[in-house]
Amino acid sequence: MLQEKSLSESEDGFTAAQAAGHVESAAGSPALGVSGLSTSLSSPQSQDPEQTIENIKVYLHEKELWKKFHEAGTEMIITKAGRRMFPSYKVKVTGMNPKTKYILLIDIVPADDHRYKFCDNKWMVAGKAEPAMPGRLYVHPDSPATGAHWMRQLVSFQKLKLTNNHLDPFGHIILNSMHKYQPRLHIVKADENNAFGSKNTAFCTHVFSETAFISVTSYQNHKITQLKIENNPFAKGFRGSDDSDLRVARLQSKEYPVISKSIMRQRLISSHPGQLSSKSDLNALHSSHQGLQHYQYENGAHMQFAASDAQDLPLNTFTAQRDSGLFYHCLKRRGARHLELPCKRSYLDPSSSMADDHYFRSPPPYDQQMLSPPYRNEVTPREACMYSTSGAEIGGVSGVEDLPPPPPPPLSCNMWTSVAPYTSYSVQTMETVPYQPFPTHFTTTTMMPRLPTIAGQASQAPGESHFSVYNQLSQSQARERVPSTSFPRERVHPSLCERKPPSPHTANEFLYSQSFSLSRESSLQYHSGMGTVENWTDG
DNA sequence: TCTCCTCGCACATTTGAATAGA
């Protein structure tokens, strides 16, 4: 998995905007059973026209499952300690140069600037979004690795975690609850230092519209709960049987199975079918986006987004909201499973989406919202507040393997940054809520595991983006460094909950932060500042 | 009263160390 080290110096920070070239669409491959959007930037470094980065194609794994969730309105739980995404983000990558090293990373950007609420069994705009959470990147732990490695098997980001803890010390991606987000996959060509800090760094971005979701602290839509339980092995305990129903009922000191609140809510909602039609722009959360979007980078590079197999995508979703007059028998565990309830018809009913498309044609599709003209927010002053290690400057430093491990990240200066909403598309929308400006910059923090070296961070001039580097702690490691209140689980021994300096053993995992900037004019632009990430080695 | 969030719980899977056997 890991490759040979390269300790030569790099020159500059990650300057994506310097990566000239264009982007082309990538069609899904039915043979692979996966498909998705694909965007890429060509690189001036690319020598082999057959192996340029724009030839990389990415296919979303378990797309059918994603679509199921998408149709129901995907929700992702966020917790203080961090929660994995389910379905997990897994992709099949092709078209890489087998010998070239790449870095794969994910960021999650706001899909719009709204806050939502789940009302009358549908998502509705509840106001303006909270200030954007500090943008963070999740770098695949295998990064950097050769194209052969990435293409050998599925690339899984299942360990990515989402949190609503603004002070999260673990490097989890920080989100606001009840907000809509869009994950994006970035493939960055590693430079000679196995980093992407050099000039002419090539990268491409891939967006799968069906992976968009609303972050919640508890599930709002019963359909999503059921889908999670049915598909997530860890939730198997909530899959009921008659026996288990009785067992649970006994555990709950009830003679008979009970009906959960969610079932009751569903029942209530179902009894008011007239309220189920939706004007929420979230209704469109799941309509497919077809067509190609073309973007120009400030350096002249172009980018296109293509719904590679948009024909496979459902026209829309939130089936429950559509079939207002219909009922289905929903099953509920914890006592209520196998009780026939007057809920709406099953969301698994494949015919439902076909029959009820018209319910969603009026409101702007969710995808279209994300395709809406970008908006601009204030750039928060916090953006300039970045954690800086005591190590060497990021830029142009090599051989930092010899540096002592950096101090643990403070609770969190660099985390207060703004995040640009997802603005990858720019088609007109029927959105009735006017878009607000979106920030010209957003800073992201990158987790860089398995890196044996660490580099410091250059000071940052106002308005400039940069990288900051510090230890990325594994969950267990991090638990040893934060107050126990962050981790209610009893298994965390109190004595382990004190903050303490990272040991040399933990120094091989790093948390990088970097800044991207997005400009309204170019729809999607990546700027780099003075900083750079150094020595992404294979340790 | 309502919405949203936190926390502890039970249950399941995953992981990794210890052990046995070839």
Added chain:
DNA sequence: ATCTATTCAAATGTGCGAGGAG
């Protein structure tokens, strides 16, 4: 001594639901 397979406990990942904050 090494490698592989098995076992088992700990760690981790789930949704549920009570209760609290605002």
